Structures are given as C-alpha cells and as structure tokens.
Amino acid sequence: MIDNKDREILAALQENAMMTSEVLGTRVHLSPSQAARRRQKLEAQGTITSYRARLDPAQIGLGVQAFVQVQMGTHTPDGARSFKHLLGAIPQIVNAWTLTGEADYLLRVWCADLSALNTLIHDQLLPHPAVARVQSQIVMEQLKQAAALPV
Structure with missing residues (x-):
C-alpha cells in the first residue's frame, strides 16, 4: 500500500x-534517509520497475516514428507466441500492445527513415505466417512526450 508521501516521491x-x-x-x-528508505521500499515492492534515460x-539517427496496426489471420497460441517472439527481436519496435477491435496489435516503431x-x-512483419494485414500511420509531429503517470 502506498500513502500520499509515497505518491509525492x-x-x-x-x-x-x-x-x-x-x-x-x-x-x-522528509529527511534524506527517510526519502532513501521509502524509495528503496518502492523499488523492492515493484512499484518502481526501472530507471531510464x-x-x-x-x-541518434531516428527520423521516422510510426504506429503500425497488425491484424492476424490466425489466432492460435503458437502463432501468438511466435509473433510475440518476433516483436522482441526487432529493436525498432519500442512499444507493443494487444487490442480489442479490428487490429490485434498496435506497435510503436522508430526507424532511421x-x-x-x-x-x-515488408521483410519482418508481413512474412510472419500468422499476419494477415499491416497498416501504418507515420507520425508527422509529436505534440506531447510520454508523460508521467498520474499518481
């Protein structure tokens, strides 16, 4: 359980x-030692999962951000596992979500061009045997960066 002071932290x-x-x-x-203990507690309980730059x-040479919707042709457990493994092997895919609706997956990708x-x-997503359709939207301008979670 987190309290209001933890939320401030x-x-x-x-x-x-x-x-x-x-x-x-x-x-x-709070005192520095109290703040440090609370931070360590939040890390230990998994509320804070990592720190990133x-x-x-x-x-770093990435000029194109896009969202890619993937519709699967088959929905077998093996196909889903295989596709999930493919997603993990492509570093340009920085986020991936499963969805309700027409598309099964939404991918956020960063590419050089x-x-x-x-x-x-065409060479990595569409050849997957379970993939039926891929649709992409290229980001013209990012108006808001990933924001902090509302705590």
Missing part, C-alpha cells in the same frame, strides 16, 4: 529519477 522521481536522496527529501519534506531520436520502415514492414 513517485511524482518527483518521474520528473527526475536521478535526484539524490537529499534533493528528494527536501522536495517531499530519455534520448533525442534525431540525435521511410525506407527502413518499409523494410521492417
């Missing part, structure tokens, strides 16, 4: 996960 860490216990404690009105895609996106779709 979580909100602060979502803004800057690298803040020291001293800064975190000041921010949430947010990178500028353009700085349109040619690389085309290769990903």
Whole structure:
C-alpha cells in the first residue's frame, strides 16, 4: 500500500529519477534517509520497475516514428507466441500492445527513415505466417512526450 508521501516521491522521481536522496527529501519534506528508505521500499515492492534515460531520436539517427496496426489471420497460441517472439527481436519496435477491435496489435516503431520502415514492414512483419494485414500511420509531429503517470 502506498500513502500520499509515497505518491509525492513517485511524482518527483518521474520528473527526475536521478535526484539524490537529499534533493528528494527536501522536495517531499522528509529527511534524506527517510526519502532513501521509502524509495528503496518502492523499488523492492515493484512499484518502481526501472530507471531510464530519455534520448533525442534525431540525435541518434531516428527520423521516422510510426504506429503500425497488425491484424492476424490466425489466432492460435503458437502463432501468438511466435509473433510475440518476433516483436522482441526487432529493436525498432519500442512499444507493443494487444487490442480489442479490428487490429490485434498496435506497435510503436522508430526507424532511421521511410525506407527502413518499409523494410521492417515488408521483410519482418508481413512474412510472419500468422499476419494477415499491416497498416501504418507515420507520425508527422509529436505534440506531447510520454508523460508521467498520474499518481
């Protein structure tokens, strides 16, 4: 169970996960040792799952972001396992969700350019035996970055 002080800590860490216990404690009105213990507790119980750096895609050569909807032709357990394994093997796929509705999967992908996106779709996704249809939408402008969870 998390209390309001834990929620304050979580909100602060979502803004800057690298803040020291001293800064975190000041921010949430706790001593540095209390802030550190609470952070460790949140990590140990799995509320905080990891820490990551947010990178500028353009700085690392990624110029195209797209959402790719995948509709499966068959819905066998083996086909789903095989497709899930394929998703894990393609580093350009940065998020993947199963959906209700017409599409079975929604993939968020980052590629160097349109040619690389085309290769990903035609050489990696469409050849999978369970895939029936792939539809992509290219992101023209990202208006909001992935935001912190509302705690």
